[in-house]
Amino acid sequence: MSLLGLDPELVAKARRLAARAAAPVIDLARAHTTVSVERATLRLAGITGADTAHRAGDVPWVNRVVDTVREHCGLEHGAALPVFHALAEHNLGSLTELAEATAAGQVRYRLPTGRDRTRAARTARTAIARGIRTLDRNRTQRDRLIAKLGDPPQRPWIYLIVATGDIDEDVVQAGNAARAGADVIAVIRSTGQSLLDYVPEGATHHGFAGTYATQENFRIMRAALDEVSREVGRYVRLTNYASGLCMPEIAVLAGLQRLDMMLNDSMYGILFRDINPVRTFVDQRFSRQVHARAGIIINTGEDNYLTTADAVEAAHTVTVSQLLNEHFAHEAGLADWQLGLGHAFEINPDIPDSFRLELAHALLARELFPDAPLKWMPPTKHMTGNVFRGYLLDGFFNLAGALTGQGILLVGMMTEAVVTPFLSDRDLALENVRYVLGAAGNLREDFRPAPDGLIVKRAHQVLGEAVDLLERIVDRGLLRAIAEGTFGLMRRPEDGGKGADGVVAKADGYCNPAIDLLEAES
Template sequence: MSPTRPAPVLDLDPAVVRRARSLARKAAAPVVTIAQSHTTVSVERATLRLAGLAGADHERIPWVNHLVTAVRDEVGLEHGVTTPVYDALLRGEAPDLTTLAQMAASGNVSFRLPAGREAAAARRAAAKGVGAGLGRIDAARRTRERLVRRHGDPASTPWIYLIVATGDIYEDIPQAQAAAREGADVIAVIRSTGQSLLDYIPEGATREGFAGTYATQENFRLMRAALDDVSKELGRYVRLTNYASGLCMPEIAALAGMERLDMMLNDSMYGILFRDINPIRTFVDQRFSRQIHARAGIIINTGEDNYLTTADAVEAAHTVTVSQLLNERFAKEAGLEDWQLGLGHAFEINPEIPDSFRLELAHALLARQLFPDAPLKWMPPTKHMTGDIFRGYLLDGFFNLAGAMTGQGILLVGMMTEAVVTPFLSDRDLALQNVRYVMNAASGLTEDFHPPRDGFIQNRARQVLSEAVELLERIVADTDSAGDAPLLAAIADGTFGLMKRPADRGKGLDGVVRRADGYDNPAITALDAGVPAKAARR
């Protein structure tokens, strides 16, 4: 994606910007070290999914869950799951992964940690098996790039991002195609309520989601095929988004890569703050998932907009900037490039505040200028939508105008029925009309909008950046009291979104395992090595 890049319009001190990024790197570094020294049950399950293990038992519990649990109970996961699994296959315990998992579920197979030549043979076999899944991801990336060349991208930015989620994948498909025909460039299928807290991925096509549709491999495949059909019809490539977050973040990322999703919601702290998932579990899982996204050519969307639903959008504006800087650092360490960083921010200032629109412009311009090569994801008002659909429609128009004036990359369509009902198709059509009118009338304002050097907008942006640097300085300086990872202490203290999340608590902590010497995971080995862009696109 080539984001709209207005000429710099904020007189920011380059030294302050460099200082902010340097502090973000220092704050993130100990957390990266933790992620590199631990694994999780979901990382190990994702690795076996890359090797081709799929399917579920009669209760819809995936075979991969049964196999990882059996290995963990018998020999632990400290050395990785693949070595004992492929050792069992080489010893003739079962003819394939699926049969092995089925036998493990009933306790009819034994696992061990092999040594010497047997260990080397198991690792070679595992690398070959997992390599097939990575090859499938590479092929999906090449297919996307071929289809983009054939059908073309949207004629201009921002890309129009619209949510579809009825709970029934077979209802989602025609709604998604209709939305694309009405102008949507990105279709997001939000997940069923609570799926982020399931420690397994449901199997197959689903029709029973609640306020969303379950994220499954088959649902991914069905929706991607439907959008391919409408892309051909419209002559532009329509992108598909889902959520790589929660307790199965690495697995969902792997499935998304293999099924050619184009964007994934993937925030380094969202699951910690808003789903009470253990911080270490989250950081380990997000590093693996982002490495998958990097290889797959997937654009991530981060979740800074969520902070402003729990904290005040003016007082906490600097925490959004800090999170953006941290998300950028974690993403780049995992191999993502600038064009893949859909860093989040939102139009959530109380409209009753004097100069609220000017404040929104200052915050949006600050994000745009700090990350000039990133396709920023601009989120519509939700917190201050009252149920008055006429007021809401006007507020969404102001949001769209701010996006046009500040060169945002991905614009989520705001709904006037936000906080009232799940939007009808007619609501989406009216919302898209709002976007089209504003973009047709005002998209060129990025060339003309230059706030006065020392005016209200300039000074507000400088203030937010200065407060972000001060917060990062406090986080980094807290090493003595926080131990090795002061960012974890800041999260525990409620620094972000007013949510206090200690590192020794939270859902999924029991699924975190410290790696032993000799830990082996062929997916991580390949992903750590990196894949040159040319190789992935051949």
């Protein structure tokens, strides 16, 4: 039952406008590939490891191969055909052997034709299909573990971050967090990894303000949380970041190691990491196709807009971004239950009725996306050194989550923006969440905002402003809207940003069996 009395015609109009705004960008994404999409494709085919003898440091074999293919014959037709033709031509037994021969200068890549092309396409499809079957097996295993161990007994799921820089230390903190009540563990990435155009190899112990996202780190943490899940009697989910210049590759690695959630926003990298818009939209479409197949829940990043723009004045831009993220996700094959659309508790607490405004925004998101496990983010922008005030703000945030039926509740820290939280801070924060959710119980069934009250009026106002903005975006184009600073006050031109040189227009006859297999399933 609707508590806000939203006009269903206006809601439908908003979705139609979002689809129209997204359509040219989807066409652009379909018409291009990137170096990361091609690397992700080869990762599905089984390539792993790195060139440890390189003078400038370890270079992943997949980077070595894709860069050489691009140098020899371009990526306009994809990497799969030249790679699997070279594999047969040189009678090599694995992609790793091919990479080693490539590094030694023994391979000259070319685009095969005729029977050679047919043979290379068939062999590539077989290898990539094996990788996709691994995604399928991991999805089935997750379902079996949830059936056996059980899901958390309540919603919202309690989501807590670890960020030591050392995967072994992360394992200890994650286990303790799960024992203390966390349902989802997010491993923060090392600062700046989103701007690396390669994925490091192996276990890492030296990240700054986070731990590197690598396949081995994913494996280690998933295995540790499986053990803790059996101990606590519920399936504990694992989150990382499919964003930045290696978004598609990290999505693949997450699926191969059975991660459960990935931060994956359509515009975050553009706005907050200055990554080229076209690169980002191409990469996010492929990554979401992988997430859809792997049964991974995505978390989007609308909460970040409210750290740079005013949370009241810019509230409608969050709604617009949520609608766009929803459409991009559906087009890539994600279901509603996989859409952890983001929003945040970021209104200045000194504003009169700030809590009522927060309730209006949270309830609007809940009613616009009734089947999505919304990810509700705690206060950060207005946290200060007054940890007592911060703890109280987090309590209000938790109460808003209980009242409005949020799906994923990120645990707020009273020391946010002051220090990296101590273990004791996390324990107190979890205590806050447990108390509020336990005391509130099913208070949501008693919560009925007045039809002519501030909460309902504010929600209608934000929806109306969102529709007006979507109409302007349809007229001017989404890429232009981004360039003009519509979201988060960040101005990002279409031809600017990092990674633009990694975007390639597809030629007629472009071949990528991974996309074909993923789209066929979708």
